[in-house]
Amino acid sequence: xxxxxxxxxxxxxxxxxxxxxxxxxxxxxxxxxxxxxxxxxxxxxxxxxxxxxxxxxxxxxxxxxxxxxxxxxxxxxxxxxxxxxxxxxxxxxxxxxxxxxxxxxxxxxxxxxxxxxxxxxxxxxxxxxxxxxxxxxxxxxxxxxxxxxxxxxxxxxxxxxxxxxxxxxxxxxxxxxxxxxxxxxxxxxxxxxxxxxxxxxxxxxxxxxxxxxxxxxxxxxxxxxxxxxxxxxxxxxxxxxxxxxxxxxxxxxxxxxxxxxxxxxxxxxxxxxxxxxxxxxxxxxxxxxxxxxxxxxxxxxxxxxxxxxxxxxxxxxxxxxxxxxxxxxxxxxxxxxxxxxxxxxxxxxxxxxxxxxxxxxxxxxxxxxxxxxxxxxxxxxxxxxxxxxxxxxxxxxxxxxxxxxxxxxxxxxxxxxxxxxxxxxxxxxxxxxxxxxxxxxxxxxxxxxxxxxxxxxxxxxxxxxxxxxxxxxxxxxxxxxxxxxxxxxxxxxxxxxxxxxxxxxxxxxxxxxxxxxxxxxxxxxxxx
Numbered sequence: 001x002x003x004x005x006x007x008x009x010x011x012x013x014x015x016x017x018x019x020x021x022x023x024x025x026x027x028x029x030x031x032x033x034x035x036x037x038x039x040x041x042x043x044x045x046x047x048x049x050x051x052x053x054x055x056x057x058x059x060x061x062x063x064x065x066x067x068x069x070x071x072x073x074x075x076x077x078x079x080x081x082x083x084x085x086x087x088x089x090x091x092x093x094x095x096x097x098x099x100x101x102x103x104x105x106x107x108x109x110x111x112x113x114x115x116x117x118x119x120x121x122x123x124x125x126x127x128x129x130x131x132x133x134x135x136x137x138x139x140x141x142x143x144x145x146x147x148x149x150x151x152x153x154x155x156x157x158x159x160x161x162x163x164x165x166x167x168x169x170x171x172x173x174x175x176x177x178x179x180x181x182x183x184x185x186x187x188x189x190x191x192x193x194x195x196x197x198x199x200x201x202x203x204x205x206x207x208x209x210x211x212x213x214x215x216x217x218x219x220x221x222x223x224x225x226x227x228x229x230x231x232x233x234x235x236x237x238x239x240x241x242x243x244x245x246x247x248x249x250x251x252x253x254x255x256x257x258x259x260x261x262x263x264x265x266x267x268x269x270x271x272x273x274x275x276x277x278x279x280x281x282x283x284x285x286x287x288x289x290x291x292x293x294x295x296x297x298x299x300x301x302x303x304x305x306x307x308x309x310x311x312x313x314x315x316x317x318x319x320x321x322x323x324x325x326x327x328x329x330x331x332x333x334x335x336x337x338x339x340x341x342x343x344x345x346x347x348x349x350x351x352x353x354x355x356x357x358x359x360x361x362x363x364x365x366x367x368x369x370x371x372x373x374x375x376x377x378x379x380x381x382x383x384x385x386x387x388x389x390x391x392x393x394x395x396x397x398x399x400x401x402x403x404x405x406x407x408x409x410x411x412x413x414x415x416x417x418x419x420x421x422x423x424x425x426x427x428x429x430x431x432x433x434x435x436x437x438x439x440x441x442x443x444x445x446x447x448x449x450x451x452x453x454x455x456x457x458x459x460x461x462x463x464x465x466x467x468x469x470x471x472x473x474x475x476x477x478x479x480x481x482x483x484x485x486x487x488x489x490x491x492x493x494x495x496x497x498x499x500x501x502x503x504x505x506x507x508x509x510x511x512x513x514x515x516x517x518x519x520x521x522x523x524x525x526x527x528x
Contacts, residue, residue: 005450006369006461012469013370019472020325023480028333030280031287035514037199037504039288040064040077042250043516045258046133047126048094049101050217052203059101060251061200066104070111074509078126083114085125092125119511127515134295134519137257141297144260147228148237154185156443158378158403158411160435161241162428165190167209169219173226178425180230180238182432186263186410188241189223191215196246196275197500201255211422215242215252220259239263241301244289245271247501249282253289257296263342263410264293269323270303272484273310273492278499279484287334291520294335301410302327305346305379307490313348313383317363318467319489320345324367325472326480328374335520338373342410346379347399355456357398362460364406365451370465375409378402385418392416393434400438407446411435 041060052058067077081100082092088109090096103109114122154160162184164176176187192209195202205222206214213219220242227238239262244253249266256264268286271277293300304320304327311319324343331341345367349356367376380399385392396414403411413431415423423431451457475483487493 003369003372006365006458007453008369008461008465012465016321016325016370016465016469016472017329019469019476020322020329023472023475024326024329024333027283027480028287028330031284033508034280034284035073035076035506035508035512036250036281036284036501037061037064037068037073038248038250038285039514040067040073041248042254042288042292043076043078043126043130043514044081044097045251045254046516047097047129048133049097050094050203051098053102053105056203058200058203059098059105062105063097063101066101066109067111068506071113072509073506074512075113076512076514078130078515079114079119079122079511079513080111082122082126082129083118084109084111086118086121092129094129097129113511123513123515126513127518130515131519133254133258134516137292137296140257140260141295144237144262144297147231151231151235151237154236156439158408158439159185159239159375160432160439161186161188161377161410161412162432163188163190163412165209165212166422167192167211167213168207169205169213169222170207172213173223175425176223177226177230179428179432180227180234182429183436184238184413184432185236186239186241187223187227188263188412189213189215189219191243196243196271196277199247199501199504201248201251215255217255217259220255220261224259224261241265244293245303246275247271247277247281247285247504249285250288250292253292253298256298257292261298263299263301264289265303266290266293266300267303267327267344269484269489270306272494272499273490274306276494276499278502278505279481279494279496281499281501281505284505286330288517290331290334290336291517293340294337295520297340299340299342299375299410300331300336301342301377302344304344305348305377306344308346308348309383310490310492313346313350314353314359316490317464318471320363321366321370321464321468322471322475323489324371325468328371338371339375341371341374342377343367343371343374344377344379347381347395347402348379348383350384351381351395357402358456359460360398360402361405361451362457363464364402364408365457366461366464368406368408369461377410377412378406378408379412380414380418382414382418387420389416389420392418393430396431397434397438400435401442404438404442404445405449
C-alpha cells in the first residue's frame with residue numbers, strides 16, 4: 001500500500017529513518033558482541049534437547065548452568081557441550097545431548113573448552129545438529145505456504161485478531177475454534193501473568209495459567225493442530241499468535257518456529273519498561289529471536305501501544321513513531337522483511353478530548369504512510385474503558401472505523417468488557433459482530449478517504465513526525481540506552497545497569513561460537 005495522503009516530505013521521512021539507524025546501530029553492535037543464557041538455551045533447543053527434571057526445570061537450563069559454572073558463557077555452549085559429548089563417547093544426537101544434561105545436573109560431567117582439532121570437531125558436530133532444527137523450521141514455513149495456497153487467506157484486510165486465553169489449553173482450543181468460526185483470522189493465546197519473568201520455559205500441556213495460558217512447546221503444538229483443523233473446515237488459513245518476550249524470548253521464538261506459529265509479539269521494550277527486564281539482556285535476546293522469526297516466516301508484533309497506557313496518547317504520540325522507526329531498523333538488521341513487521345500503535349486518546357477521533361485518524365494514517373509495506377497492528381481502546389459496555393462497544397466501533405479508513409493490516413478485536421471481566425464467549429461474539437459490520441460496510445473506505453490539504457489531520461501528522469525527528473536527534477546524541485533510562489518511552493525509567501536478568505548476560509570472548517547464528521546469518525545460496 002503506497003500513497004501520500006498526508007503530504008509528507010520524503011526528505012524528512014528519509015532523515016527520520018537515517019536517524020533511527022544511527023541511534024540503533026550501537027545497540028546492534030552490543031547485541032552482536034554479547035550472548036545470554038536464553039540465547040544459549042535456544043541453541044540447545046535447536047539441537048533437539050527437550051524435557052525437564054523432576055522439579056520441572058528444563059534440561060536446557062541444567063546444561064547451560066553447568067557449562068556456565070565450569071567455563072562461563074563467553075565462548076557459547078556449543079563448543080564445550082559437543083566437545084564433552086565426544087570426550088564421554090556420546091553421539092551428537094538429541095537423545096545423547098539430553099543424557100549429557102542429566103549427567104551434568106548430577107555432577108558427573110565437567111566441561112572444558114576444546115583446543116586444536118577438537119575445536120573443529122565440536123564446531124562441525126554442533127553445526128550439523130543445530131542445522132537439523134533449523135531445517136524443521138524451514139519445513140514448517142514451507143508447510144504454511146502450502147496450506148495458504150490450499151485454503152487461502154482471509155478475503156479482507158485488516159485481518160481480525162482475537163485473544164483467547166483461559167489458563168487451560170484444553171479450554172482454549174474449543175474457544176479458539178469457535179472464534180475462528182465467528183470470523184477471527186488470527187488467534188492470540190495470551191500468556192499466563194508473570195511468565196515473562198520466568199527464566200525457563202515450562203514443559204508440557206498446562207491447565208493452571210492465571211489470566212492467560214503458559215507458552216510451552218506442547219501448548220503450541222496442540223493449538224496449532226486445532227487451528228489446522230479449523231483452517232480445513234473454514235477454507236481459510238487461521239493464524240496462531242503467542243508471545244516471544246521476557247527472559248526467554250529466544251527460546252520461545254525457537255519453539256514457535258518448531259511448531260509453526262505465524263505471529264509472535266516480539267519487542268524488547270515491553271519487557272524493559274513494564275517488566276523491568278535489563279535492557280542489555282533483552283536487546284541481545286531480541287536480535288536472536290528476530291533472526292529466528294525471519295527464518296520461520298513469522299510476523300512480529302511490536303508493543304508501542306503499551307506506551308500509551310502509561311503516557312498521554314497525544315503528548316507521547318511522537319514516542320510511538322520513534323519506537324516504530326527503531327523497531328523497523330532492528331527488524332531489518334535481523335533479517336525480517338517489511339511484510340513481517342506488525343508495528344504496533346493504538347486507539348488510546350481520551351474520548352472526552354475535543355477532536356479525539358480526528359487525532360486518532362492522524363496518528364494511524366501517519367503510521368500507515370511511514371510504513372507502507374508493513375501490515376501494522378492496530379490496537380483497541382483499553383485505558384479509557386470505564387465498564388459502561390454500551391459506550392465501550394461504541395468506542396470499539398470508532399476504533400474499527402479508523403482501521404478501515406487507514407488501511408491497517410492487523411486489527412485486534414476490542415472488548416466492551418475491557419477492564420471488567422475476562423471476556424465471555426458472548427462478549428467475543430458481540431465484538432466480532434461489531435468488526436464484521438464496520439469492515440463489511442466500510443472495509444475499502446481507505447480508497448476514498450483523503451484528508452483536506454493542510455487541514456487538521458495533515459497538520460497533526462506533520463507535527464508528530466517533526467517531534468519524532470527532534471527526539472531521534474536527541475537519542476542519537478545521548479544514546480538509546482540513556483534515553484530508556486531517562487523515561488523517554490512510556491515514562492518508565494530503566495537504567496542499563498539494573499533490571500532482571502542482567503546476570504544472564506555474557507560478553508563474547510575470542511573464539512565465541514554459535515552455530516545457529518552462523519547458519520541464520522549465512523546467505524541462502526552460500527548455505528546450500
